Structures are given as structure tokens and as C-alpha cells.
Amino acid sequence: MMNRYERNRIPAVPFDPETPEYQNAVIDLATYWTQIDGDLHLADAEHAERIHRSRTDGAIFDYPRALHWQDPEEVQAHTDIAYLPDGGYGENQVRGHLLDVYLPNDAVVRGGKTTPVYIDIHGGGFCYGYKELNRNFNTHLAAQGFGVFSLNYRPAPQTNLLGQLADIEAALCWIRDHLSEFPLSPTDIFITGDSAGACLALLALAIENSENAARAFQIGEVSGLNFAGGALVSGVYNLSPQVSDSDESSARELLTQMLGDAFFTDLDDALPYLNPDSLMRHVADIPPLYLVTSSDDFIQAQTLQLATALAVHDRDFELHDFTVPKTQTLGHVFSVGMTWLPESQRVLQQIRDFSYNIAS
Template sequence: MEQYRNNEIPPIEYTPGTGEFRDAVIDLAHYWTAIAEDLHTDEPGKQERTAAACLRFRKECAMFDYARALQWHDPQDVSVHADIPYLPDGGYRDGEVRGHLLDAYIPRDAIVRGGNTLPVYIDIHGGGFTYGYKELNRNFNTHLADLGFGVFSLNYRPAPQTDLVGQLHDIQAALRWIDEHITRFPVSPDNIFITGDSAGACLSLLTLLIEHSDDAARAFGIGRASGIHLRGASLISGVYDITPSSPMRARLIETVGNEFFAGLDDAAVFLDPADWLTQGIGIPPLFLVTSSDDFVQSETLALATSLARNGRDFELHDFKVPPTQTLGHVFPVGMTWLPESERVLHGIRAFSYPLAQ
């Protein structure tokens, strides 16, 4: 796979709007996402339809993200440790799994100081459960690291390589790797947080739930959670209600297929926070971000309402967007350079540091 120094993406030379331009962007996007290499569009029936829908969705997202990718860069004071396998099969070669890799981003100041006090964030990228790898969020995560965090950015197998349960199992494997190897890095093993955007926020919240409820862990087919202690979570433009009757579930099925939600009968009560928050399951404080032009704004507001109704600790940051401006879905992740995004990044630090011990 092509690597780009300091995560700086070169512009495409072809004229925008032409077929050559589109093909070049899609080819470039392999840096941050799977496109067609894991899809089998010649399979009959539902699998063929799902593969075609995933391919279309990935290409649309890649075209949209290209302009943003041209702004990516690693801050000069952040050290990048890329493509660490968290399972033995992690890698890019034939027979290896790109979805089983992670990156670590460490401020150079922490390396120089050599301590183990730096708070940590674990990031789970979004992308409708089928688009993107960790490179999609590298710009966000290195800028988060630049504000004083060690950041571990996870890959997981995108649909249709696996289903929701499989993605949660991948994340558990990554958490176990981090728990076992964190002393290799100049960061705190005791002050760990989790973050995610869009589908990644859903996976992050479910991971919090699994870590704090043995019943939830068993319901998702996880015999025992990693046991990593998470002190809080920052969730951006998340999708949270994925019950069978929810509008978001129906929308997701159009892309990833109903098979993505297979094997969830025992987990039915854990698919909507409005249900499981009433059970007294303890979760750490949450930092929630959305905006008035976020197409899933209502998901964050519904989560905040359920948290408030059940007396849970959270912050809600809902940006009011004037008619002359656009922020949109996952804006702090996709456009870190905006003043509003900088407010979110600094807000994450202000939220997290007082929770560290």
C-alpha cells in the first residue's frame, strides 16, 4: 500500500469531473479504505447486492473525502508508530488482514520525558461499518495527540469481511494487545479513554458497555471482556439506536445488508442506550458532539436525553450552524482545522484531564 510522508496526500493532476479524475481519486483512496478488493460482486442473491452497495458507498465517500485529505498532515511534534499487528495475521500481504493493525501516535515531548503519565485515547474510526481504515482518522488522531495524549488508532475488519459481532471481537483483540503492551510506550496505563465517530462512536459505546457488563459481553459472544479500564469516552456524530425497528438500522441495511446484524438475538436489549441505561450498568462520563446540520444529530440528542433521564455524567456539545455555514457530519474528525473543530479538540482535553488519576 502507498505510504505518504507525514500523511500528506498529493493532489490529483487530472481535471475534476472527468472519468480520469474519478478513477485516480478512487485509486488514491486505497490509502485510507478498502474499495473493491474484499468484495465479491459475482456472488448471487443478497451477497451480490450487498457487495454492490458497499462498493458504491465506499466510492461516494472516497470522492467526498478527497478534498479533505489534501489538508491532512502530521504535526511535527508527534511521533507515528504505524501498522502494528494486534493479531498475528495483521498485515498487507496475501493471507494477512489489514483490519488487524493499529497505529500509535505519541507526542515527542512524552518520549523525551520518558514517563508513564500521559493520558491515552483509543480511537475507533467511522464509515458506516464498511468504509475506512485507521488512516481515515490519522489527521484527527495526530492532532489529538499534539494536545497531550497518546493515541492508539484501531483498524477492524469492515463489512462485508465480518459482521457487527466480528467488529466488536476485533476491537476486543486490539484492547487486549494495548493492555499487554502499553508499557512499551511513554503513556499512562491507568488513564485510558475511548473515542469514535459515526459508526465508530456506536462501536465505542458498545465497547464501553461490554467492558462494564458481563451480560453484555456474553450477549455479543465475548466470553470475557479485555478488562481495560476506560475512564471516559468522547463520541462524535454517533449512531446509537440500532434496534431492528430503528430508522438507522433500516438505512444501514441498505448498504451492509441484514446479515451484518446477524447473531444479535441475545443482545437485543443492548442495541439501544435508552434500554440498557435503565439497568444500572455503570459507564464512565461521556463527551458528546454533534451539530444542527449533522444528519444523525437526533441520535446524539436521544443518547443525551437517556443519559440525563438516568442520572449519568455527560457533556453535550451541539453546535448551532447558521444558514451561511456548513459543519456537517463528524466535522471535528474530517476538518480539524476549523475553529469549531479546534474547540472540540480542546474540549476533549478539558473533559479528559480532570478524570485522569
């Protein structure tokens, strides 16, 4: 594994993408930001192969972006903090139970408790990636004037959806208990996530704002953090097992094919929270949301479905759907994976404007 403490830039591998040597070298480097195969014994052979293929394909796709990852000079990084006692990298430790904190130098120098907070949940189809996958995005978000907590959670097949939400709630409780140790606002707290992480962020907001939702997802203790809002990037939001006549296959069906039935076990009580319209009918206190997608995002319709539900139920949100000309591409979670793009810079500025307009 690459040195997780001293990594500055991902080293370049001679470009020859069709060769096993190139692919193996890239996959080895990608252990910095994702699990590859160490947990596949927890899945049956069919789904282990599908998860492995998804992870290796993701690593090869993300590697050219990783060559451009750099931390802004004005941001401090505090990495690999255990939010549960077993968090760590050892044989009997859990990498999924770690978090990072990114702080603007200005906030540290000035002190006080005024800098707003973002809590980030990375994406990756619920099975790919750790917090390091989003380090580039989070450090640039911190440079916008936020303290950023970046959360790990156990990927499938290490756990299922309920286990991932339990991890996130445990991390939120850790943040609640330790927030006063940082030069950050105790009240101006926001949540963000991309792709699967956006889904987990939205469900975390439901759990934090509804005792019934917390009970349905089997969460014994919520953090009680009073979230002022959220920024959700290219998310998957409809995990309902029901498929409409217009759907060839639902997100849930596709994820089940990838992850197996076990990922969605014990969710009967949670069904009201697994599609946007029903969630809005059952949770009255979802805070204002910033939503972003693009016209060539392969799950653009999921963001538009959430926006429609928010509008129908008269919730506070703003939607940014970037239209991509035929001569360009943005694709899925562009603002997270490619922060240097002009469009990504606009997203970061929009998130800052959205959040600072809400902050007390």
C-alpha cells in the first residue's frame, strides 16, 4: 500500500492501458484509495467476481484523475483518526472506521468557533473507495472556508446498507463529541456526498431528523447534530424494490446484481425512506439541499427525481444541472473527481455561496 501519511502525488505509470503490467501497477497504486480484494472471501464467488471487477475497473478509470490530485497549500490534513475503537490498518482493525479532518490554515490561525463544517461521505457504488478517494475534493472544499470531516465506512461485502449507515452514525457521534477540539462552528454543520455517498448522506439526514427513520434503519443512537443543509453530488436516491412501468431496471436491481441480496437485507421497515417522494412524505425536517448533476451523468435522472420530490413537497433546494456540449464531457461526479475543471470550480463556489447564505 502507498504510504498513507506522506503521499503527495500519485506516481505516473508508463501509459499502456491494454497490458496487464499497466493494469496491475495501477491497481496496486489504487490501494491508497480503495479496497481491492482483501475482503472478497466475505461474498459468494459470483458476487465476489463482480465486486472485484467493479473495483479494478474503477481504479483504472480513476487513475488518470489521481495524477492531478494535489492538496491546496492553505489546508491542513489530520488523517486516519479512529471513530470507533477498532479503527485502523492492522490485522484485527477496520479501515472503514477511520476519518480525516481538513482545516483551512486561516481557521487555525484565527481560532474561534466560526468556520462552518462539512461532513463528506464518499461514493463508489457502496463497494468501492475509501475516504482517500475524495481527499482532493475535500481539501479544495476546505480551501473554500470549511472544516471538512471525511468519513470511511465499511464497503460491501464487509457489511450491508444497514451496517454502512451504522458506521456513518457512529462517525457523526464521534464528531459531536470531539467538535469542540477544533476551531469550527458548533452550529453551522452541513453534510455532503457523491453517488452512493449522496444516498447515504440523504438517509443520514432522514435518520437524524426522524425517530421513526432511525428506528427503521436500526440506529440506536443518533448524533443530534443540527444539520443546516447538505450538498449532494450526482447521487443515487431511489433504492425502492418497486419498479415503475417506465424503468427497464431499477438502481436497486442493478446494485443487487453487483452486491448480492444480502446488501439489502432487513430493510422492510425502511421501505418508506428508500425513494425520494416517500422519504419527503415521512420526514418533515430535511434541511435545504444543494443538488448537482450533468446532462451526461449516467444517473442524472436520480437527481432530477429527488429535485421533483423536493419541489412537490415544498422543500428548500437549489438544482444545478450542467448541460454538456457535444464536444466535451463531464460525466459522473465530475466536481469530486476533477476539481480543476472550470465547471468544478463553479460547483465549489456554488456550494460555498449556498452554505454561507444559510450559516448563522
